Amino acid sequence: MDAHDVDLIPAGTAFSPADIIHYADPDMRDLAQAISDADVLVTAPHAGAAIPEELAGFLSPDLTRRLQYDFSDIATAAVVKRWAEIDPRIVAVINPHPRLVRDPNRVQPSDLRAVVREAFDRVRAAGPRRDVDLTGVDAVRPVTYSSFPIFSAPRSDVELARLVETLSHVASQGLDVYEATREELTDLFITKVLAQGGAFTRLSFHDSMHAPMRADGALNDDPAVQAEMPAVVALSNHGDEAGEQCGAADPVTMAPVELRRLAEAHRREFEVAEPEAVTLNRPYRGSHEILDAAERFARVSAETGPADASFAAVQAEFSRAYVLGPRALEELSEPGEAWVEEDHERIEFLAYACKRAWDAFRDRS
Numbered sequence: 001m002d003a004h005d006v007d008l009i010p011a012g013t014a015f016s017p018a019d020i021i022h023y024a025d026p027d028m029r030d031l032a033q034a035i036s037d038a039d040v041l042v043t044a045p046h047a048g049a050a051i052p053e054e055l056a057g058f059l060s061p062d063l064t065r066r067l068q069y070d071f072s073d074i075a076t077a078a079v080v081k082r083w084a085e086i087d088p089r090i091v092a093v094i095n096p097h098p099r100l101v102r103d104p105n106r107v108q109p110s111d112l113r114a115v116v117r118e119a120f121d122r123v124r125a126a127g128p129r130r131d132v133d134l135t136g137v138d139a140v141r142p143v144t145y146s147s148f149p150i151f152s153a154p155r156s157d158v159e160l161a162r163l164v165e166t167l168s169h170v171a172s173q174g175l176d177v178y179e180a181t182r183e184e185l186t187d188l189f190i191t192k193v194l195a196q197g198g199a200f201t202r203l204s205f206h207d208s209m210h211a212p213m214r215a216d217g218a219l220n221d222d223p224a225v226q227a228e229m230p231a232v233v234a235l236s237n238h239g240d241e242a243g244e245q246c247g248a249a250d251p252v253t254m255a256p257v258e259l260r261r262l263a264e265a266h267r268r269e270f271e272v273a274e275p276e277a278v279t280l281n282r283p284y285r286g287s288h289e290i291l292d293a294a295e296r297f298a299r300v301s302a303e304t305g306p307a308d309a310s311f312a313a314v315q316a317e318f319s320r321a322y323v324l325g326p327r328a329l330e331e332l333s334e335p336g337e338a339w340v341e342e343d344h345e346r347i348e349f350l351a352y353a354c355k356r357a358w359d360a361f362r363d364r365s
Contacts, residue, residue: 005063005064005065005337006051006056006059006063006064006065006068007049007050007051007065007068007069008050008051008052008053008056009050009051009052009053009096009097009174010053011052011053011054012173013052013173013174014173014174014177015096015173015174015177015178016177017177017180017181017184019096020093020094020095020096020177020178020181021091021092021093021181021185022080022081022084022085022091022092022093022094023038023084023088023090023091023092024084024085024086024087024088025088029088031091034088034091035091035185035188035189035192036192037088037089038088038089038090038091038189039089039189039198039199039200039201039362040089040090040091040200040201040202040203040358041090041091041092041093041182041185041186041189041200041201041202041203042080042083042084042090042091042092042093042203042205043092043093043182043202043203043204043205043289044073044076044077044080044092044093044094044095044205044206045095045099045103045104045105045178045204045206045289046072046073046095046098046099046103046105046206047072047073047074047076047077047080047094047095047205048072048074048077048094048095048096048097048098048174049068049069049071049072049074049077049098050096050098051068051098051100051101052097052101052170052173052174054166054169054170055100055101055166055167055170058151058152058163058166059150059151059152060148060149060150060151060152061152062148062149062215063148063149063150064217064337065337065338065339066213066217066332066336066337066338066339067144067148067213067215067217068098069339070144070146070209070213071098071099071100071144071145071150072098072099073205073206073207073208073320074339075207075318075320075323075324076205076206076207076318076323077094078342078347079323079347079350079351079354080092080094080205081094082347082348082350082351083350083351083354083355085351086351086352086355087354087355087358089358089359089362090358091185092205093178093181093182093185094178095174095175095178096174096175096177096178097170097171097174097175097178099141100140100141100150100151101140101167101170101171101174101175102139102140102167102171102175103138103139103140103141104175104178104179104182104288104289105204105287105288105289106138106139106287106288107139107288108139108179109139112139112140112164112167112168113160113161113164115137115139115140116137116140116142116160116163116164116167117160118137119134119137119138119140119141119142120142120153120154120160122134122137123142123143123149123153124153126147128149129147129148129215130147131147132147140167144213145212146212146213146214146220148213148215151163182289186202186293186296189202190296190297190300190311193305193306193309193310193311194300194303194305194306194309195305195306196306197305197306197307197308197309198306198308198309198310199309199310199311199312200310200311200312201254201311201312201313201314202289202290202293202312202313202314203313203314203315203316204286204287204289204290204313204314204315204316205316205318206315206316206317206318207317207318207319207320207323208229208284208317208318208319208320209229209319209320209321210229210319210320210321211321213332214335216335216336217332217335217336217337218332218333218334218335218336219329219332219333221333228282228283229283229317229319229321230276230277230278230279230282230319231272231274231276231277231319231322232266232270232272232277232278232318232319232322233266233270233277233278233279233316233317233318233319233322234278234279234280234281234282234283234284234315234316234317235259235262235263235266235278235279235280235281235314235315235316235317236280236281236284236285236286236290236314236315236316236317237252237253237254237255237256237259237280237281237286237290237312237313237314237315238250238251238252238253238281238285238286238290238291238294239252239256239259239280239281239285240280240281241279241280241281241282242256242260242280243256243257243259243260243263243280243281244256251294251298252294253286253290253291253293253294253312253313253314254312254313254314255312258312259280259314260280261361262314262357262361263278263279263280265357265358265360265361266278266357268357268360269353269356269357269360270353270357271353284315284317286313286314286315287315289313289315290313290314290315291313293313294312294313297311297312297313323346323350324340324343324346325343325346327343328340328341328343
């Protein structure tokens with residue numbers, strides 16, 4: 001594979017927390033002040049698209065930049081960064097690595113090699129470009145959600161071991177930094193709330209395309225194969241479609257009434273005409289990031305702290321078609337290998353709509 005075919009991070013690039021943390025007015029405020037002023041930590045586990053160059057030799061020779069970007073949540077990366085620039089009440093941390101290094105929105109496997117081996121075995125058993133169930137082994141996916149190969153299948157145990165070793169090595173340069181930073185920031189917010197009272201929400205921010213992408217880079221416009229994505233965003237607290245708890249052993253990550261208030265704020269500030277443009281827990285109920293955060297918050301809530309201290313975790317899964325806008329969607333409906341250019345006017349609208357929605361959510365009057 002030629003390096004120009006896909007977007008690569010130069011070999012040896014190591015990210016620091018300062019590289020991936022974003023907040024308003026960094027020239028005037030340090031991180032401690034930003035956390036003091038904020039009540040929301042936005043995490044973006046899938047917003048990185050560029051692939052560490054160390055992995056280039058393991059990639060499918062047919063992988064293109066468009067397929068690479070489609071496998072990420074890159075559409076929301078610029079939105080999160082801009083939102084953080086304009087809103088002093090949030091801090092954001094963005095994973096610099098794509099999910100193919102390892103997905104931080106999944107439980108980290110205790111035996112990565114065994115999980116990767118099983119994932120390749122399932123892909124092999126399903127057959128080329130066939131749908132495959134990778135439940136439980138998708139911390140590292142060998143294929144995209146459209147079943148397009150990302151990694152070439154290892155031909156031996158030695159090749160598999162070399163892939164896993166390389167994945168672990170590059171993770172230490174970016175993905176691991178993201179996960180550690182996410183948790184360190186969470187600790188700082190928790191400490192603040194326990195000392196001072198108030199609210200803290202951890203928001204896991206994503207985008208997802210309505211339609212799968214074909215091997216030629218065009219989106220499949222057949223309604224029968226499109227995912228059940230809302231027109232704007234799905235907000236998730238691991239509950240049902242009303243935000244209510246599904247069972248005694250399956251607690252929600254944000255109080256149902258709060259999730260419904262957040263949805264109403266998004267409907268108003270994103271100027272949507274149909275209520276179903278913003279859904280609750282459909283088609284996604286929320287994954288590891290909000291579940292893990294909620295477990296931590298439950299433990300913390302048992303500690304002695306101010307009576308008004310409150311914690312919540314929520315996932316926002318935006319429609320990628322909505323985030324990109326009609327011009328980009330038209331371009332992606334045609335075959336191609338390049339990704340679309342960012343629409344700065346649309347990014348500006350979305351960032352300010354996010355800020356307004358969360359401001360409206362905070363306003364309980």
